[in-house]
Amino acid sequence: MSRFIIITTDTSFEQRVRAAVVGGLHGNVQSLPESAINGTPQGIINQDPTEPPEVLILGPGVSIDEALKLAAVLDLQFPEVSVILAADTSPELVLAAMRSGVRDIVSPGAEADDIRILLERACLSSAGRRRGLSDPGHSDSESGRVIAVMSPKGGVGKTTVATNLAIGLGKTAPMGVVIVDLDVQFGDVASALSLQPEHTLVDAVTGAAAHDAMVMKAFLTVHAGGIYALCAPINPHEADLVTADHIGRLIAQLATEFQYVVVDTAPGLGELALAVLEQASDAVWVVGMDIPSIKGLRTGLGVLNELGLIPQGRHVVLNFANRHTGLNVQDIEATLRVPVDIVIPLSPSASFATNKGVPLMQDGARSAVTKNLKKLVARFELQGASSHKKLHRRVVVS
Ligand SMILES: Nc1ncnc2c1ncn2[C@@H]1O[C@H](COP(=O)(O)OP(=O)(O)OP(=O)(O)O)[C@@H](O)[C@H]1O
Ligand SMILES: [Mg+2]
Known part of the structure; x- marks a missing residue:
């Protein structure tokens, strides 16, 4: 043959x-x-x-x-x-x-x-x-890394971290990265990446696509940074159509196709987030420099630990770091009871990039924020990226 x-x-x-x-x-x-x-x-x-x-x-x-x-x-x-x-x-x-x-x-x-x-x-x-989708049929050694970007509290920088991580990984694995926006009601990956998706998550998990991997792939959007995106529905009402079951199958399928599946999530530990954690090889826990966010993460990690849902790869990102909060990294680590791996400073450049729709890792300018985002990207490149740098998947486009 x-x-x-x-x-x-x-x-x-x-x-x-x-x-x-x-x-x-x-x-x-x-x-x-x-x-x-x-x-x-x-x-x-x-x-x-x-x-x-x-x-x-x-x-x-x-x-x-x-x-x-x-x-x-x-x-x-x-x-x-x-x-x-x-x-x-x-x-x-x-x-x-x-x-x-x-x-x-x-x-x-x-x-x-x-x-x-x-x-x-x-x-x-x-x-x-x-x-097809009904039986992704892969083993862990064959699948790409599934990186869930999570936080119990909102507004701490998940979307900022997820989009920059995806763009950063796309530089070493062009065509090998897909970012999925699982903030199904108010997702803003499309806006952070200046995408106008023709299709969204709902199309990818319902109807024909739910049973056919090839159809599902037609719903990804190509981003100029050489990565794919599966964007959240435009209309928040559609969020109800997406179930944890859908997400489990979708993530498993994407992991057979892509070297890296980066998942941006809604705040909290809803059932979709838990469905992702079940499949994730890594979780990036984003925490802000304020007590509610830090305590929220500590409680969240405790609950997930009891459920046995903490992925093996743990990466704690402290965002909005600055000297004027009355807290320092040691205080935060002591409260969280886990080390902080990456510290991203508070910087107007981050909000400017969000508003412009061009992630900092894409525009190439050097700053303290990009330096630390690169350190985050490097954690994934070093930990088990194979010599094969570019995996990918086929698809249609915005
Ligand atoms: N290090 C930073 N310095 C300054 N602004 C930042 C920083 N990180 C993120 N931001 C800004 O904070 C706002 C919230 O960030 P982002 O949308 O990434 O948070 P989120 O956790 O995804 O929010 P949500 O929970 O609503 O999805 C955005 O306007 C973003 O540009
Ligand atoms: Mg977000």
Whole structure:
């Protein structure tokens, strides 16, 4: 069977793909001539009608425009086939590739070992899509990290932290990050990222999408930072349509597709937040520099501990840090009974960024806030990001 089809003029690259497959994957690699890039998707996919391919690798040496066009048509007609583009990347190409439903981009100079990791993920994703949402069928080792950004109290900076974390992770894992806005009534991820989503969380978890992973993916929105977003419903009334069950399945599915699933949540420990915690590998606990927020987190952590719902990765972020509150970090740690990992200073630049709809991590300006946000991002890059930096998923767009 040909699990892998490659269209390229670069024989050295093709050999490395073959070596990658021989070195640890099942199935064969079938090579098609360069002219196949202009053919029909059916012609390519039905090379072996008994066994459709799982992964199609386009390039190097083929026209990128033609490759993206082909990827876009395949995304509609054969969404279960993962398309990988072999080309030198640029932010523009990453965006164009995301919009065409390309699953991943690999450097033409990549070694066989790196190509193998990428192909493995592409096969997993293809298999996940064939199975559909009802059975995500993944093990923990195969899934991406699910990072829940939480706090019992409102207004402490969850959305600020979640959007910056997603953008920061997107720099090392372009196409590999999705941010989900689970503040279903008053979510503002779309506003913080200047997105005008065509579809929202409600579309992604109800109707056809609830049973079909491929349909669900059509509801993600592409952000210019090379990440995907699943935005909250526009109308707060729609919030009632989203259940904890929906969220459990959605997060599990996204974790099979993405290296990082960053979840922004509503204040408190409602049932949707608990459904996320059940799936989360990490929680980022955001706390402000005021007693109600600190005590709220201490109580929340106690309750969640009793329920056994504290994810393994714990990251405490103290936000709005400043000298004029009568509190210091040691006081706060003593009250929380856990260490503070990241301290983000109070800064007008943070509210300015929210109002502008451009997260600080996106605009690249250096400040004490971005320095500490980068430290937060680094905690996730260091703890178990695989050598494969860019995982992704296909999708449609705002
Ligand atoms: N370090 C900071 N310095 C100054 N302003 C900040 C800082 N962090 C966040 N803000 C601002 O505080 C406001 C609330 O932040 P944000 O929306 O991120 O909080 P939230 O916890 O998501 O709120 P909610 O609970 O309502 O969802 C925003 O206007 C944001 O720009
Ligand atoms: Mg928020």
